Amino acid sequence: MEEKRLIRKQIFAARKQCADEQVEEWSRQLTERVIRLPEFLQADRVMAYADYNHEVMTRFIIEEAWKSGREVAVPKVVGKDMVFYRLTDFSQLAPGYFGIPEPTEGETVDWTDALMIMPGVAFDRENHRVGYGGGFYDRFLEKHPDIQRVAVAFDFQILDQVPTEPTDICPQIIVTQSNIYRNALPKGGLINE
Ligand SMILES: Nc1nc2c(c(=O)[nH]1)N(C=O)[C@@H](CNc1ccc(C(=O)N[C@@H](CCC(=O)O)C(=O)O)cc1)CN2
Ligand SMILES: Nc1ncnc2c1ncn2[C@@H]1O[C@H](COP(=O)(O)OP(=O)(O)OP(=O)(O)O)[C@@H](O)[C@H]1O
Numbered sequence: 001m002e003e004k005r006l007i008r009k010q011i012f013a014a015r016k017q018c019a020d021e022q023v024e025e026w027s028r029q030l031t032e033r034v035i036r037l038p039e040f041l042q043a044d045r046v047m048a049y050a051d052y053n054h055e056v057m058t059r060f061i062i063e064e065a066w067k068s069g070r071e072v073a074v075p076k077v078v079g080k081d082m083v084f085y086r087l088t089d090f091s092q093l094a095p096g097y098f099g100i101p102e103p104t105e106g107e108t109v110d111w112t113d114a115l116m117i118m119p120g121v122a123f124d125r126e127n128h129r130v131g132y133g134g135g136f137y138d139r140f141l142e143k144h145p146d147i148q149r150v151a152v153a154f155d156f157q158i159l160d161q162v163p164t165e166p167t168d169i170c171p172q173i174i175v176t177q178s179n180i181y182r183n184a185l186p187k188g189g190l191i192n193e
Helices: 002-017 020-034 060-065 134-145
Strands: 043-048 071-079 082-088 093-095 099-103 115-118 120-125 148-152 173-175 181-182
Touching: 002 120, 020 060, 020 148, 020 173, 043 060, 060 071, 071 099, 071 134, 082 134
Parallel strands: 043 071, 043 115, 115 148, 148 173
Antiparallel strands: 071 082, 093 099, 173 181
């Protein structure tokens, strides 16, 4: 869809403009919110992603998860699917699909009950999500309905409205450096924490 293409273009440009230090600072702030969520505290398993190109850095969330004894996995693209591999050290990652850091080898996991930290390009306050357009998360989540979905994004990735499709699976919670959006509340209500 043309509108999604324009949104991706706009957000990629904004992400590119951010200084590395800014991305890191916001990612650290956002991590503090994520690790205080009851959903995170209750999770034994965290399905994260390995960031690239100024996405929200997941390194601090992953380190916190390890520190508190939680298991962590990250995705690798295999054909049209994502396969999650257990991650115990960042040295297990190497540039893969479109240069995204991916696990090179190791143990795959098939968790049905876990907390997922989702990436995304843009979101709106009703928790609709636009990704890179591969449909990887929608296809994976369709098969894993019990996985809790927490998206992470910078404030500039939250738009008034983003286009949706019937196959989209939205995050239940979006965390930015300054807000938490929960779609269980009316109109995806805003909670300041
Ligand atoms: N860090 C990270 N890992 C992830 C995702 C993600 O969003 N972030 N994914 C989430 O699905 C999956 C990979 N999905 C992708 C889907 C399409 C393209 C792609 O076509 N990239 C091109 C064009 C980008 C564009 O301009 O639209 C490129 O990078 O050149 C890349 C990744 C799995 N791993
Ligand atoms: N459950 C599904 N089954 C089959 N096709 C799907 C499914 N979910 C999405 N698709 C298709 O995948 C394509 C990309 O979907 P979409 O634009 O929503 O990707 P995205 O969520 O932005 O990307 P990503 O999840 O990779 O970040 C679309 O053509 C869509 O119809």
